[in-house]
Amino acid sequence: QRRGIPEAIFAAGKSAEQVVALAETALETTDRALLTRVSESQFDALETHLGERDLDATIDRRGTSVRVTTPEHDQPTLDATVGIVTGGTVDEPVADEAAVVCLDAGATIDRVDDIGVAALSRTLDQLDRLREADVLIVAAGREGALPTVVAGLVDTPVIGVPVSSGYGHGGDGEAALDGMLQSCTVLSVVNIDAGFVAGGQATLIARAIDAARD
Amino acid sequence: QRRGIPEAIFAAGKSAEQVVALAETALETTDRALLTRVSESQFDALETHLGERDLDATIDRRGTSVRVTTPEHDQPTLDATVGIVTGGTVDEPVADEAAVVCLDAGATIDRVDDIGVAALSRTLDQLDRLREADVLIVAAGREGALPTVVAGLVDTPVIGVPVSSGYGHGGDGEAALDGMLQSCTVLSVVNIDAGFVAGGQATLIARAIDAARD
Amino acid sequence: QRRGIPEAIFAAGKSAEQVVALAETALETTDRALLTRVSESQFDALETHLGERDLDATIDRRGTSVRVTTPEHDQPTLDATVGIVTGGTVDEPVADEAAVVCLDAGATIDRVDDIGVAALSRTLDQLDRLREADVLIVAAGREGALPTVVAGLVDTPVIGVPVSSGYGHGGDGEAALDGMLQSCTVLSVVNIDAGFVAGGQATLIARAIDAARD
Amino acid sequence: QRRGIPEAIFAAGKSAEQVVALAETALETTDRALLTRVSESQFDALETHLGERDLDATIDRRGTSVRVTTPEHDQPTLDATVGIVTGGTVDEPVADEAAVVCLDAGATIDRVDDIGVAALSRTLDQLDRLREADVLIVAAGREGALPTVVAGLVDTPVIGVPVSSGYGHGGDGEAALDGMLQSCTVLSVVNIDAGFVAGGQATLIARAIDAARD
Amino acid sequence: QRRGIPEAIFAAGKSAEQVVALAETALETTDRALLTRVSESQFDALETHLGERDLDATIDRRGTSVRVTTPEHDQPTLDATVGIVTGGTVDEPVADEAAVVCLDAGATIDRVDDIGVAALSRTLDQLDRLREADVLIVAAGREGALPTVVAGLVDTPVIGVPVSSGYGHGGDGEAALDGMLQSCTVLSVVNIDAGFVAGGQATLIARAIDAARD
Amino acid sequence: QRRGIPEAIFAAGKSAEQVVALAETALETTDRALLTRVSESQFDALETHLGERDLDATIDRRGTSVRVTTPEHDQPTLDATVGIVTGGTVDEPVADEAAVVCLDAGATIDRVDDIGVAALSRTLDQLDRLREADVLIVAAGREGALPTVVAGLVDTPVIGVPVSSGYGHGGDGEAALDGMLQSCTVLSVVNIDAGFVAGGQATLIARAIDAARD
Amino acid sequence: QRRGIPEAIFAAGKSAEQVVALAETALETTDRALLTRVSESQFDALETHLGERDLDATIDRRGTSVRVTTPEHDQPTLDATVGIVTGGTVDEPVADEAAVVCLDAGATIDRVDDIGVAALSRTLDQLDRLREADVLIVAAGREGALPTVVAGLVDTPVIGVPVSSGYGHGGDGEAALDGMLQSCTVLSVVNIDAGFVAGGQATLIARAIDAARD
Amino acid sequence: QRRGIPEAIFAAGKSAEQVVALAETALETTDRALLTRVSESQFDALETHLGERDLDATIDRRGTSVRVTTPEHDQPTLDATVGIVTGGTVDEPVADEAAVVCLDAGATIDRVDDIGVAALSRTLDQLDRLREADVLIVAAGREGALPTVVAGLVDTPVIGVPVSSGYGHGGDGEAALDGMLQSCTVLSVVNIDAGFVAGGQATLIARAIDAARD
Ligand SMILES: Nc1ncnc2c1ncn2[C@@H]1O[C@H](COP(=O)(O)O)[C@@H](O)[C@H]1O
Ligand SMILES: Nc1ncnc2c1ncn2[C@@H]1O[C@H](COP(=O)(O)O)[C@@H](O)[C@H]1O
Ligand SMILES: Nc1ncnc2c1ncn2[C@@H]1O[C@H](COP(=O)(O)O)[C@@H](O)[C@H]1O
Ligand SMILES: Nc1ncnc2c1ncn2[C@@H]1O[C@H](COP(=O)(O)O)[C@@H](O)[C@H]1O
Ligand SMILES: [Mg+2]
Ligand SMILES: [Mg+2]
Ligand SMILES: [Mg+2]
Ligand SMILES: [Mg+2]
Ligand SMILES: [Mg+2]
Ligand SMILES: [Mg+2]
Ligand SMILES: [Mg+2]
Ligand SMILES: [Mg+2]
Structure with missing residues (x-):
C-alpha cells in the first residue's frame, strides 16, 4: 500500500493465471484485492478461483474494475x-475505476451519471448534490466540457478525467484532455481514462479532510 | 465577388503601400473595400490615403477588420x-472579422459578448436573444466549450470558430478546434481564428433564408 | 429529439443485444429508430428481432446506417x-449516414456520387444539379479537395466532411480535414467521418429555409 | 471572485494602460488586485500609477506576478x-504565480526551491518539510520527474505543474506534461506554466481542509 | 556543382558579409552565383559590393532569389x-526559387501565375499552356489542391511544392504537404517552400529529356 | 486510363468478390488488370476465377501486387x-507495387535489392548500374537515408519512397518520409508505401524520355 | 556480424518458417543464432526444428528474445x-533483448529489476551495485524517470531505453522517450523498446573498455 | 561538478549581468567557467568583466560556447x-558545445568538419581518422543520415546529435532526431542541439576508457 492509496492490479495485458495469482497474493496479505481493466475471461477465472478457494469473499464488480474482500478485511472509513x-x-x-479506489479507502461515494x-x-x-461533495471527480469524453461547466458552478475541488471516446481528429480522449487543461475554470486533470489516478487523488484529499474533521 | 461572399484583402504580411493600393482598387471597382488583419500602421496609412483622396468615404473599423464604403456604394440588405x-x-x-463580412452582405447582426x-x-x-437569430456564429478560445453549450440550447444552425487563445498544451486554438469537432451537440466548424470564413458561411445561409422569405 | 435533430443510436462498440434494445425503445417512443455504424451482425440481430416483433416496420439501410419506421410513424416533410x-x-x-438524418427530418435528398x-x-x-440544392454536404477522403472545388463553383452553403481514407502521412482523414479547414473558398467543416453531424447541420439549415418558405 | 478563487488579471498581451485600468477597477471593488504575467514596463506603469493615486497600497511582486492590497483590504486567513x-x-x-493566489486566499505558504x-x-x-504541508504544488520543467519522486515519498495530495523549459523534442514543457500524466505515482496535473490554476486548485483544497478544521 | 544541379547559397541566417563573400567565391570559380532566401539588406550589400567590384555583372532578382552572372559566364541551354x-x-x-535553378541550367521557363x-x-x-511543358512545378499553399487538379488534366510529370501560407490548424504548409502526399492523382512532392529542390528535380528531368532529344 | 498511368484496383478493404469483379471488368475493357495490396485469399479467389474463365491469362504476381494480361493485350513498350x-x-x-506500374507501361525495369x-x-x-537508369525509384524504411545517399552519387532524377517499417518514435515510415523531405540532396518524394504513385511518376518521366528519343 | 555487434533476426512480422530458416543459416555460418521479438508459435517451431536437427544446441530464451548456440560455438569474453x-x-x-546482445558478445551482465x-x-x-557496472542500460516506461534518477547518482555512462507502456497522452513510450531526451542529468537514449540497440551500444562501450584493460 | 561532468552555465534567457555573476562564482570556486549558448552581448560583458578583474584568464570561445580558465586551474587529462x-x-x-565539455575534462579532441x-x-x-577515436560524436541536421553512415563504417560507439537545421515538415531537427532513433545501425542519441549532453556522455565513456588504460 503506497501512500495510503490502495495498491491495485492492472489486469490489461496479463494472462488470467497471472491475474488470479496476483489477486490471491493481495488477499493473503491484505484481505482484499483491487483489480482494474479486467476482461470477461479474467473475471471468470477469478470468480472460479474464489469459488474454489472457499474464502467467503465478497466480489464488488463495477464496469471493468473489481474489488474482492474477505470477512477478515478491516474496512477503513473516511468522514468525507x-x-x-x-x-x-x-x-x-472510468468512473467505476475511480469509485472502487475511493470505496476501498472508505470514502462515501455520491455517483451522478x-x-x-x-x-x-x-x-x-444536479447542482445541489454536486455542491454537497467534498471533492468531485468529473469524467467526460468527446470535447470534455463537463468538468469546466461543473467547476464553474461549485466551490469544491474538481478533478477532471478525460475519457477515450470520440472518433476522428482529437479522438481517443485527446480533445477532452486538452480541453480540460485549457479550462477557463480551475480544474486539475489526470491522464485519459485514468480513473484509478483520479480516485487516488480524491482519496488523498478526502483523507486530509477526514483528518481535519477529527 | 466570388459566390456572393465579399472579397476581402488579407492585410497580414503585406506592406502598408500594398494594402492601400488594394483598397484603392476595391473602392474603384466596387465602391467599398473590406480588409482583415489590419495593423495600426496599415490602418494609419489607409486613413491618411482616404483623407487625401477626398472620397467622402465611411470607415467602419472593428478590431483588426475594416470596411470602407463610398457614398456611391449600393448597400444590399438581407432579411435575416x-x-x-x-x-x-x-x-x-475574430467575431469582428465575421461581423464585417455579414454587414457587407447586408445581414442584421446581433452581437452578444x-x-x-x-x-x-x-x-x-442571453438564451432568448440567441434563439431569435437565423444563424449563430460562436467564437471561443481556451477549451472552446461555448458553441457546444449554445448549440445544445437552440434550434438554430451554429458555426463554431475556435480562437487562438490559451497557452501550453492545446494552446493556439488547437484545443478549441478539436473540442468543437468532437462536440456532443451538432455544430459545424471553421479553422482557428477564421472569422472571415465563419462570416462568409453565415452570409450564404442568411442569403438562402432571405431568398426563401421573399 | 434534441434541437430537432433526430436522436440516433451509435452502434459501434455496443453488443447486438444493446443495439436491439435501444432500437426497440426508440420505436416504442417515436415510431422510428435511427442507427449509425451498424455492423453486419448487429443488423442481422435487428432484422431478426423486427421480424419477430411483427411491427410491419420498414427498414431503410444505407451503408452502415439504418432507419426503421413503423406505419404509425408521422413522417415530417421539409420544403428544402x-x-x-x-x-x-x-x-x-459517410454520405449515407448524413442522408438518413436528413431523410428522417423530411428533407429531399439529391445524391451525386x-x-x-x-x-x-x-x-x-454535375454543376447544374449542385447549384439547385439549398445546402450541400460534400464528403471526400485522401486530400479532400472536392468541397473546395465545389464551393468555388456554387452560391450554396457547403459543409465539408473529411473521410478517413488514405494511408501514410495525413492518412485516416487528417489531410482531408486540414485541407478543408485551410480551404481557399468558404466552407464549414465537421469532424472526420462525421456524416451524422453533417446531416444534422444540413437539417437545421434546411429547416430554417423551409420555415422561411412558408 | 469566481468560486472563491481570486480573480486575476492576465497581463500578457495587454497594453500597460489596460493593465493599469483593470488593476484600478479591482482595487476599487475589492481593495486588492492580483496580476499575472506582468512585464517590466507594465509593472513600471502600475507602480507609477499607484504612486500617483496615493492609496498607500502594498505591492507584493513575485516573479512576473503582482499582488496589490490597500490598507482597507480585509485579508482572509486559512488554517492550512x-x-x-x-x-x-x-x-x-510559475511557482510565484501559484503562491500569490494561495496568499491572496490566506493560506500559509511553505516554499521549497x-x-x-x-x-x-x-x-x-527536504522530506520532513514536504510531509508537513496540507497540499503540495510541485513545479518542474525539462523531464518533469520531481512531482513523481515527491509524490512517491509523501501522503499529501500533489498537484504537478509542468514548466516550459527545455529545448528540442518534448521542449516547451510538453515532456514535463506527459511525464506527469504518465506518472507511476498518484498526481493530478494542470497545464504547462499554469501556476495560477495550480494555486487555485490548492486554494480550494486548503479551504476545504480549513473548513473541516473548524 | 553537385549532380549537375547548380550549387546555391542559402542566405537565411547568414550575415550580409558572409553572403557577399560566398557570392564572390562563386563568381570567381563559376562566373555566376545563385542565392536563395535573400533579405533586403543582404541584397543591398550584394548590389553595393558588385557595383564596387566592377565585374559588369548581370543581376537577376526574383522574389527572394538572386542570380548573378558575369559576361564570362558560359550559359548552358537545355532543349526542354x-x-x-x-x-x-x-x-x-517559392516559384521564383524554382525558376532561378531551372534558368541557371538553361531550361526554358513557362510561368503561369x-x-x-x-x-x-x-x-x-491555361490548360493548353500547361500541356505543352515537359515537366510542371506547381506551387500552392493553404489546402494545396492545385497540383492535384492540374495533374488530373495533363500527361506531364507534376512536382508539387507546398507553400507555407495559411493560419490555424494545418497552417505553415502542413495541410498543403499532406494534401499533395494524399493526392488522388499521380504527383511527386518536395518539402514545404522547397522551391530550390523542385527546381533541381525539374532540372534533372529536363536534362534527361534534352539528352534524349539530341 | 487516366493520364497514361495504368488504372489499378486498390484491393485493401475490398471483399474477394469485389476484387474479382473489378478485375473481370478491367480485363474485358483493357485486356489487362492491375491490382495492388492483394491478400492471400483475394489472390486465391482471383486465380480460381481466372482458371474457370478460360482466358489463357498470364498472372504476374510480385509481392502484394498482381498484373493479369490476356493474349489479346497489346503491350506497349517504352525506350526507357x-x-x-x-x-x-x-x-x-513497395518496390514491387512500383514495378508492376512501370512494367504495365512498357518500361524496362532494373531492380537492385x-x-x-x-x-x-x-x-x-551498384553505382554503375544505378547510373545507367533513366529515372530511379528508391524505397527505404527506418531512417530512409538510402535515397539521399544514392541521389548524391548519380545525375538521374530520384523518387524516394518511404516504407512503413520501424517501431517507436518516427515508426510507420514517418521518419523515412521526413528524412527524405529534409534530404540534403535533390529528391522528390511520394507518400509512405506509395509504390503505386512512385511507379506512376516514374512512368510519366520515362514516357517523356521515350517520346524525346523518337 | 556488423561492427562487432551480433547480427540478430527480427522475428516480428515473419512466418515461423522464415524464422526457422534464418536461424538455421545463422547457426550454420556462425554456430549461434540471435532472435528478437519471437512469438510463442515462432519459438515452438524453432524448438521443434532444433530438436529434429540434432545439433545439441543450447537455447537461452529471455522474454521474447532467444539465443541458440551449438557446442562448436566459440564464445568470446569481455572483461567488462x-x-x-x-x-x-x-x-x-526490453531489458532481456539488451541482455542477449551483451551476452552474445561475452560481457558480464548484472541485472537489477x-x-x-x-x-x-x-x-x-541498489546504488552500490549500480556503481560497479562499467556501463548501465536503464529501461523504463510510463514517465521514464528512472534513467534520470540513476544517472544523477553514478559516474557510469547510462543508456536510457524508453519502454512502450502507459496509456493515454504520451503513452506507447513517447512520454518516456521525451523525458529521457529532456533529462536534467547526462544520458544518451535509444528508440522506444529498442533493447537491441541499447545492448549493441553497451557492447561497443564494453568492448572499448575491455580493449583498454588489456 | 555533478558526476564528473563539468557543470556549465546555460546562458540563453539570462541577462548579461547574471551570466557574468555565474561565471565569476564558477571561477572563484573551480578556477574555470564553462558557458553555453552565449550571445554576442553576453560575451562582450564577460570579456569586459574579465579584463577588469585582472585574473590573467584564458578565454576559449568556440561557436556560442565559452571556456574560461585561470592560471590556477588544475587541468585534468584523459588518455582517450x-x-x-x-x-x-x-x-x-553544436559540435563546439560538445567539444568544450570534453576539453574541460581533459580528453583529446579530433574534430572532423x-x-x-x-x-x-x-x-x-576521413574513415581512418574516424576509426582512431575512442568514441565518436556525430552532429547532423536536415535528415541526419551522417551518424548512421559513420556508425556503419566503424567499430567505435557513436553518439548522434540531431541539429535544428532544416525548414518545413520535420524541420527544427525533428527529422534528424527520428532518423537517428530509427537508424539501421547501432547508435545512441541525445536531444536536438544537445551538444552539451553529447559531450558529457562522451566524457563519461572516455573517462571509463582512460581508467581502464591505467
Ligand atoms: N481573414 C481571412 N481569412 C481567410 N481568408 C481571407 C481573410 N481575409 C481575406 N481572405 C481571402 O483570402 C484571399 C486572398 O486574399 P489576398 O491575399 O488579399 O489576395 C481572398 O480570397 C480573400 O477574400
Ligand atoms: N455517427 C454518429 N456520430 C456522432 N454522433 C452520433 C452518431 N450516431 C449517434 N450519435 C449521437 O451520439 C450520442 C450518443 O449516442 P448513444 O451512444 O447511442 O447514446 C447521441 O446523441 C446520438 O445522437
Ligand atoms: N497502391 C496504391 N496507392 C495509391 N493509389 C492507388 C494504389 N492502387 C490503386 N490506386 C489508385 O487509387 C484509385 C482508387 O482505386 P480503387 O479503390 O481501386 O477504385 C485509382 O485511381 C487507382 O489507380
Ligand atoms: N529488436 C531489434 N531491434 C532493432 N533491430 C533489430 C532487432 N532485432 C534484429 N535487428 C536488426 O535488424 C536488421 C534486420 O533484421 P532481419 O529483418 O532479421 O534481417 C538486422 O541488422 C538485425 O541485426
Ligand atoms: Mg472542450
Ligand atoms: Mg479540446
Ligand atoms: Mg491537407
Ligand atoms: Mg515526458
Ligand atoms: Mg487538399
Ligand atoms: Mg527522419
Ligand atoms: Mg519524466
Ligand atoms: Mg534520415
Missing part, C-alpha cells in the same frame, strides 16, 4: 464524500 | 439575422 | 433539398 | 499550509 | 520547357 | 529504363 | 560488466 | 580521444 460524475454511458467504466452538457438542464438539476 | 457570440474579450477581433461558460448564468441569460 | 456529394466509393457510407477531382470533368458535369 | 516546490530557477516564476532530481539528496533532505 | 505554376501571390517567391482552384475557370483557361 | 532500388527485405513489396546504407559497400558496388 | 536495470515488470522483455522511482528506497538500495 | 564530426557549417556550434553524406567521398576520405 467523493462525488463522481459522468457525462454519458461511455464514461461509466449521464449529465453531459448536450442537455444542460440535466447538469443544472 | 446573424447572431455573433463571444466567450471573452480575446475572441472579439462575454458569455463564456465559466459563468454559465451569463450564457443562460 | 440537401445535395449530398461524394468523391469516390469509400466516401459513400463519384465526382472526385482526379477526373474534373465529372465534377463539372 | 500549501507547500510550493520547484526543481530549479526556471520554475520559480531548487530540489530537482538531478541532485536527489537535496530532494530527500 | 519547365512549366512553373502558382495558385496565388503568396506562392510566387494566380490560377488557384478557388476560381477554377482560370485554371482551365 | 526505370531503376528500382530497395534498402532491405521489408521494402520489397538490399543495398541499405548500414552496409555502404553494397550501395557503392 | 553491463548493468541492466528495469523499473517494473513491463520493462523486462523492479527499482522504479515510485518506491525510491528500492532504487537507493 | 573523442572524435567530433559535423555534416555541415550549421552543425558546428563538413563531411555530410551529400558528398559521400568526403565522408569516406
Whole structure:
C-alpha cells in the first residue's frame, strides 16, 4: 500500500493465471484485492478461483474494475464524500475505476451519471448534490466540457478525467484532455481514462479532510 | 465577388503601400473595400490615403477588420439575422472579422459578448436573444466549450470558430478546434481564428433564408 | 429529439443485444429508430428481432446506417433539398449516414456520387444539379479537395466532411480535414467521418429555409 | 471572485494602460488586485500609477506576478499550509504565480526551491518539510520527474505543474506534461506554466481542509 | 556543382558579409552565383559590393532569389520547357526559387501565375499552356489542391511544392504537404517552400529529356 | 486510363468478390488488370476465377501486387529504363507495387535489392548500374537515408519512397518520409508505401524520355 | 556480424518458417543464432526444428528474445560488466533483448529489476551495485524517470531505453522517450523498446573498455 | 561538478549581468567557467568583466560556447580521444558545445568538419581518422543520415546529435532526431542541439576508457 492509496492490479495485458495469482497474493496479505481493466475471461477465472478457494469473499464488480474482500478485511472509513460524475454511458467504466479506489479507502461515494452538457438542464438539476461533495471527480469524453461547466458552478475541488471516446481528429480522449487543461475554470486533470489516478487523488484529499474533521 | 461572399484583402504580411493600393482598387471597382488583419500602421496609412483622396468615404473599423464604403456604394440588405457570440474579450477581433463580412452582405447582426461558460448564468441569460437569430456564429478560445453549450440550447444552425487563445498544451486554438469537432451537440466548424470564413458561411445561409422569405 | 435533430443510436462498440434494445425503445417512443455504424451482425440481430416483433416496420439501410419506421410513424416533410456529394466509393457510407438524418427530418435528398477531382470533368458535369440544392454536404477522403472545388463553383452553403481514407502521412482523414479547414473558398467543416453531424447541420439549415418558405 | 478563487488579471498581451485600468477597477471593488504575467514596463506603469493615486497600497511582486492590497483590504486567513516546490530557477516564476493566489486566499505558504532530481539528496533532505504541508504544488520543467519522486515519498495530495523549459523534442514543457500524466505515482496535473490554476486548485483544497478544521 | 544541379547559397541566417563573400567565391570559380532566401539588406550589400567590384555583372532578382552572372559566364541551354505554376501571390517567391535553378541550367521557363482552384475557370483557361511543358512545378499553399487538379488534366510529370501560407490548424504548409502526399492523382512532392529542390528535380528531368532529344 | 498511368484496383478493404469483379471488368475493357495490396485469399479467389474463365491469362504476381494480361493485350513498350532500388527485405513489396506500374507501361525495369546504407559497400558496388537508369525509384524504411545517399552519387532524377517499417518514435515510415523531405540532396518524394504513385511518376518521366528519343 | 555487434533476426512480422530458416543459416555460418521479438508459435517451431536437427544446441530464451548456440560455438569474453536495470515488470522483455546482445558478445551482465522511482528506497538500495557496472542500460516506461534518477547518482555512462507502456497522452513510450531526451542529468537514449540497440551500444562501450584493460 | 561532468552555465534567457555573476562564482570556486549558448552581448560583458578583474584568464570561445580558465586551474587529462564530426557549417556550434565539455575534462579532441553524406567521398576520405577515436560524436541536421553512415563504417560507439537545421515538415531537427532513433545501425542519441549532453556522455565513456588504460 503506497501512500495510503490502495495498491491495485492492472489486469490489461496479463494472462488470467497471472491475474488470479496476483489477486490471491493481495488477499493473503491484505484481505482484499483491487483489480482494474479486467476482461470477461479474467473475471471468470477469478470468480472460479474464489469459488474454489472457499474464502467467503465478497466480489464488488463495477464496469471493468473489481474489488474482492474477505470477512477478515478491516474496512477503513473516511468522514468525507467523493462525488463522481459522468457525462454519458461511455464514461461509466472510468468512473467505476475511480469509485472502487475511493470505496476501498472508505470514502462515501455520491455517483451522478449521464449529465453531459448536450442537455444542460440535466447538469443544472444536479447542482445541489454536486455542491454537497467534498471533492468531485468529473469524467467526460468527446470535447470534455463537463468538468469546466461543473467547476464553474461549485466551490469544491474538481478533478477532471478525460475519457477515450470520440472518433476522428482529437479522438481517443485527446480533445477532452486538452480541453480540460485549457479550462477557463480551475480544474486539475489526470491522464485519459485514468480513473484509478483520479480516485487516488480524491482519496488523498478526502483523507486530509477526514483528518481535519477529527 | 466570388459566390456572393465579399472579397476581402488579407492585410497580414503585406506592406502598408500594398494594402492601400488594394483598397484603392476595391473602392474603384466596387465602391467599398473590406480588409482583415489590419495593423495600426496599415490602418494609419489607409486613413491618411482616404483623407487625401477626398472620397467622402465611411470607415467602419472593428478590431483588426475594416470596411470602407463610398457614398456611391449600393448597400444590399438581407432579411435575416446573424447572431455573433463571444466567450471573452480575446475572441472579439475574430467575431469582428465575421461581423464585417455579414454587414457587407447586408445581414442584421446581433452581437452578444462575454458569455463564456465559466459563468454559465451569463450564457443562460442571453438564451432568448440567441434563439431569435437565423444563424449563430460562436467564437471561443481556451477549451472552446461555448458553441457546444449554445448549440445544445437552440434550434438554430451554429458555426463554431475556435480562437487562438490559451497557452501550453492545446494552446493556439488547437484545443478549441478539436473540442468543437468532437462536440456532443451538432455544430459545424471553421479553422482557428477564421472569422472571415465563419462570416462568409453565415452570409450564404442568411442569403438562402432571405431568398426563401421573399 | 434534441434541437430537432433526430436522436440516433451509435452502434459501434455496443453488443447486438444493446443495439436491439435501444432500437426497440426508440420505436416504442417515436415510431422510428435511427442507427449509425451498424455492423453486419448487429443488423442481422435487428432484422431478426423486427421480424419477430411483427411491427410491419420498414427498414431503410444505407451503408452502415439504418432507419426503421413503423406505419404509425408521422413522417415530417421539409420544403428544402440537401445535395449530398461524394468523391469516390469509400466516401459513400459517410454520405449515407448524413442522408438518413436528413431523410428522417423530411428533407429531399439529391445524391451525386463519384465526382472526385482526379477526373474534373465529372465534377463539372454535375454543376447544374449542385447549384439547385439549398445546402450541400460534400464528403471526400485522401486530400479532400472536392468541397473546395465545389464551393468555388456554387452560391450554396457547403459543409465539408473529411473521410478517413488514405494511408501514410495525413492518412485516416487528417489531410482531408486540414485541407478543408485551410480551404481557399468558404466552407464549414465537421469532424472526420462525421456524416451524422453533417446531416444534422444540413437539417437545421434546411429547416430554417423551409420555415422561411412558408 | 469566481468560486472563491481570486480573480486575476492576465497581463500578457495587454497594453500597460489596460493593465493599469483593470488593476484600478479591482482595487476599487475589492481593495486588492492580483496580476499575472506582468512585464517590466507594465509593472513600471502600475507602480507609477499607484504612486500617483496615493492609496498607500502594498505591492507584493513575485516573479512576473503582482499582488496589490490597500490598507482597507480585509485579508482572509486559512488554517492550512500549501507547500510550493520547484526543481530549479526556471520554475520559480510559475511557482510565484501559484503562491500569490494561495496568499491572496490566506493560506500559509511553505516554499521549497531548487530540489530537482538531478541532485536527489537535496530532494530527500527536504522530506520532513514536504510531509508537513496540507497540499503540495510541485513545479518542474525539462523531464518533469520531481512531482513523481515527491509524490512517491509523501501522503499529501500533489498537484504537478509542468514548466516550459527545455529545448528540442518534448521542449516547451510538453515532456514535463506527459511525464506527469504518465506518472507511476498518484498526481493530478494542470497545464504547462499554469501556476495560477495550480494555486487555485490548492486554494480550494486548503479551504476545504480549513473548513473541516473548524 | 553537385549532380549537375547548380550549387546555391542559402542566405537565411547568414550575415550580409558572409553572403557577399560566398557570392564572390562563386563568381570567381563559376562566373555566376545563385542565392536563395535573400533579405533586403543582404541584397543591398550584394548590389553595393558588385557595383564596387566592377565585374559588369548581370543581376537577376526574383522574389527572394538572386542570380548573378558575369559576361564570362558560359550559359548552358537545355532543349526542354519547365512549366512553373502558382495558385496565388503568396506562392510566387517559392516559384521564383524554382525558376532561378531551372534558368541557371538553361531550361526554358513557362510561368503561369494566380490560377488557384478557388476560381477554377482560370485554371482551365491555361490548360493548353500547361500541356505543352515537359515537366510542371506547381506551387500552392493553404489546402494545396492545385497540383492535384492540374495533374488530373495533363500527361506531364507534376512536382508539387507546398507553400507555407495559411493560419490555424494545418497552417505553415502542413495541410498543403499532406494534401499533395494524399493526392488522388499521380504527383511527386518536395518539402514545404522547397522551391530550390523542385527546381533541381525539374532540372534533372529536363536534362534527361534534352539528352534524349539530341 | 487516366493520364497514361495504368488504372489499378486498390484491393485493401475490398471483399474477394469485389476484387474479382473489378478485375473481370478491367480485363474485358483493357485486356489487362492491375491490382495492388492483394491478400492471400483475394489472390486465391482471383486465380480460381481466372482458371474457370478460360482466358489463357498470364498472372504476374510480385509481392502484394498482381498484373493479369490476356493474349489479346497489346503491350506497349517504352525506350526507357526505370531503376528500382530497395534498402532491405521489408521494402520489397513497395518496390514491387512500383514495378508492376512501370512494367504495365512498357518500361524496362532494373531492380537492385538490399543495398541499405548500414552496409555502404553494397550501395557503392551498384553505382554503375544505378547510373545507367533513366529515372530511379528508391524505397527505404527506418531512417530512409538510402535515397539521399544514392541521389548524391548519380545525375538521374530520384523518387524516394518511404516504407512503413520501424517501431517507436518516427515508426510507420514517418521518419523515412521526413528524412527524405529534409534530404540534403535533390529528391522528390511520394507518400509512405506509395509504390503505386512512385511507379506512376516514374512512368510519366520515362514516357517523356521515350517520346524525346523518337 | 556488423561492427562487432551480433547480427540478430527480427522475428516480428515473419512466418515461423522464415524464422526457422534464418536461424538455421545463422547457426550454420556462425554456430549461434540471435532472435528478437519471437512469438510463442515462432519459438515452438524453432524448438521443434532444433530438436529434429540434432545439433545439441543450447537455447537461452529471455522474454521474447532467444539465443541458440551449438557446442562448436566459440564464445568470446569481455572483461567488462553491463548493468541492466528495469523499473517494473513491463520493462523486462526490453531489458532481456539488451541482455542477449551483451551476452552474445561475452560481457558480464548484472541485472537489477523492479527499482522504479515510485518506491525510491528500492532504487537507493541498489546504488552500490549500480556503481560497479562499467556501463548501465536503464529501461523504463510510463514517465521514464528512472534513467534520470540513476544517472544523477553514478559516474557510469547510462543508456536510457524508453519502454512502450502507459496509456493515454504520451503513452506507447513517447512520454518516456521525451523525458529521457529532456533529462536534467547526462544520458544518451535509444528508440522506444529498442533493447537491441541499447545492448549493441553497451557492447561497443564494453568492448572499448575491455580493449583498454588489456 | 555533478558526476564528473563539468557543470556549465546555460546562458540563453539570462541577462548579461547574471551570466557574468555565474561565471565569476564558477571561477572563484573551480578556477574555470564553462558557458553555453552565449550571445554576442553576453560575451562582450564577460570579456569586459574579465579584463577588469585582472585574473590573467584564458578565454576559449568556440561557436556560442565559452571556456574560461585561470592560471590556477588544475587541468585534468584523459588518455582517450573523442572524435567530433559535423555534416555541415550549421552543425558546428553544436559540435563546439560538445567539444568544450570534453576539453574541460581533459580528453583529446579530433574534430572532423563538413563531411555530410551529400558528398559521400568526403565522408569516406576521413574513415581512418574516424576509426582512431575512442568514441565518436556525430552532429547532423536536415535528415541526419551522417551518424548512421559513420556508425556503419566503424567499430567505435557513436553518439548522434540531431541539429535544428532544416525548414518545413520535420524541420527544427525533428527529422534528424527520428532518423537517428530509427537508424539501421547501432547508435545512441541525445536531444536536438544537445551538444552539451553529447559531450558529457562522451566524457563519461572516455573517462571509463582512460581508467581502464591505467
Ligand atoms: N481573414 C481571412 N481569412 C481567410 N481568408 C481571407 C481573410 N481575409 C481575406 N481572405 C481571402 O483570402 C484571399 C486572398 O486574399 P489576398 O491575399 O488579399 O489576395 C481572398 O480570397 C480573400 O477574400
Ligand atoms: N455517427 C454518429 N456520430 C456522432 N454522433 C452520433 C452518431 N450516431 C449517434 N450519435 C449521437 O451520439 C450520442 C450518443 O449516442 P448513444 O451512444 O447511442 O447514446 C447521441 O446523441 C446520438 O445522437
Ligand atoms: N497502391 C496504391 N496507392 C495509391 N493509389 C492507388 C494504389 N492502387 C490503386 N490506386 C489508385 O487509387 C484509385 C482508387 O482505386 P480503387 O479503390 O481501386 O477504385 C485509382 O485511381 C487507382 O489507380
Ligand atoms: N529488436 C531489434 N531491434 C532493432 N533491430 C533489430 C532487432 N532485432 C534484429 N535487428 C536488426 O535488424 C536488421 C534486420 O533484421 P532481419 O529483418 O532479421 O534481417 C538486422 O541488422 C538485425 O541485426
Ligand atoms: Mg472542450
Ligand atoms: Mg479540446
Ligand atoms: Mg491537407
Ligand atoms: Mg515526458
Ligand atoms: Mg487538399
Ligand atoms: Mg527522419
Ligand atoms: Mg519524466
Ligand atoms: Mg534520415
